Amino acid sequence: MSDLTRTLPASWYCSSPLYQLERRAVFLKAWYLLGPITRFEEVGEKVGYEVAQVSLVACRMSEAPQDIKVYDESTGREFNSYLTETGLLFSTISDEAPSFDEFFPDLKPLIGTVDFTKLPHRRSIKYEGKFNWKTMVDGYQECLHCQYTHPSFSVFYPPTFYTVFNHKNFSQHVADPKKADDGLFLYFFPNCTLNVYGGGMSSFRVCPTEKPGVTRMEFDYYHMDSGEKFEEYFKFVRQVAMEDYELCEKAQENLEKGIYAEGILNPEKETGVAFYQQRVLGLVCAQHDAETASASSQAYEVNGNTRVVGPRLVDPALS
Template sequence: MSSLTRTLPASWFCNPAMYQLERRAVFFKSWHFLGPVTRFQDRSSPVVYEIAQVILIVENLSEASEDINTDGIVVRSKDNSVSIRSHITPSGLVFATLSLDTPPFSEFFKGLEELTNKVDFTKLPHRRSISYEGRFNWKTMIDGFQECLHCQYTHPTFSKFYPPTFYSVQNHSNFSEHVVDPTKDSDGLFLYFYPICTLNVYGGGMSSFRSLPSTNPGVTRMEFDYYHSGTEEEFEEYFKFVRQVAMEDFELCEVAQANMERGIYGQGILNPEKERGVAFYQQQVRKAVRAQFEKEKALRLPEGLAKTKPLSHRCYKQPQLVA
């Protein structure tokens, strides 16, 4: 049993000091998926994002046209003192950073463009975006997305079209590809971009979500974008289908978070095959946080965090760094 991967302790999902450490270790050093270029074709309305309390603004500065434009898309931070970088893949996906501490895109997402270049993401127009808060940590939602053990009994409609018989997760450099049926290349595309973003192409449309953290580790803002090229009736049918799956996950996440905050769940062991996606992203978080902690401890910045001592796995007031 000692060789099996253990989950992150519950304290990592409930502790304000831990989130601040994650903010510096994970969010400021990652590339974040914002959307396909079709999301940014309205010249009159810039798209505003808030990721880990940093506000990004995406504008299309090109002249209005019926064609999909990529050259005119620019990403900037609202705070002029914050320097960021942005990247548009050849297939039309827009990414950005929250600081200059992030590795080059080709290094952070090594091999991603080889996969996404198989799809032309300029074909599906943006149809709708929604946003709301959930009573759970940002990682709680990613836990659910990165495995499908729960799919058969929680998502009966989804499982009817995408049976979990052959479901597997293939992990790469800071991203994961979810494969529903390895014998069917066109049987949907499900991608996770570390740390908080997803992109799903299935059911005739495309959707993405961002699990956005707040300074309260028990609250996350979920943002969803939906894309579809069909009629209004066809889009609404697709929207109803994917929203049902999203709300089923939402309810699970709130219950899971409540169990951690009540001390019912502290830490567990991951299935090495069925939960490899969870193990992958949690190990990425664990590695980044530990490295940042040791760096700040050596610099004695901040003083209070540098003196943090290991505690139990439950949701106490200080972070537990020994997993």
């Protein structure tokens, strides 16, 4: 039993200081999916985003489809961005992130199987939920709950053969390993997804707020059809999203009440959860150790006594 991966403690879902550490350790050092180039059709139109309290804007600067600038809304400073050959735009939110190829070294062959320049953008929606950002990612990264919580989705993609293949900083979800081309479901660490199935495409971003128990969900929907077919697709994918939303709010409530503290992850069915949680754990602990060491080295003399600047406040779970 000692070899089995344990979940993150419940305190990591409820602590404001811990989120600030996550922000420095995880979010400022990552790449984010903003969307396919069909999201930026009009020259000069600004599409706004907010990730971990950083506001950014993506704007198509000319008639050239690839001429898209991503910049800080408040300062105008341009962020590093990357447009893949098949039409997906990614961006950073700080200079602390590595290069795109370093962050996603084996992503291009997989997303190269889909032409993301064909599906028009149809709708975007956003709203807040009473749960931590990791609560939603937990749900996306495993499908033990799918058969019971998503009965309509399970009809088309039975969870019997559901498999998650984890790569560096992303996961691929496959409903049937023998039919790997039947839909494309991707999770991009730490908080973005891309889902191509049912004749359309959707993506969502799980955006943390400064309150650890509140998260803003942002959804973008794409489809070849704008009428009844799109509305039918939209209704289906929204049903799945709301089922997850309700599940996450209930899970967060249990975490905050102390009903659930920590547990063991299923070694076969929750590999996606283990992958991303261990990634968060490693990055946060490394950031904490680096900041603690840096603060401890900042000693100074006061009346002949050595004083040490203390580290920034972090969650007790790291002490």
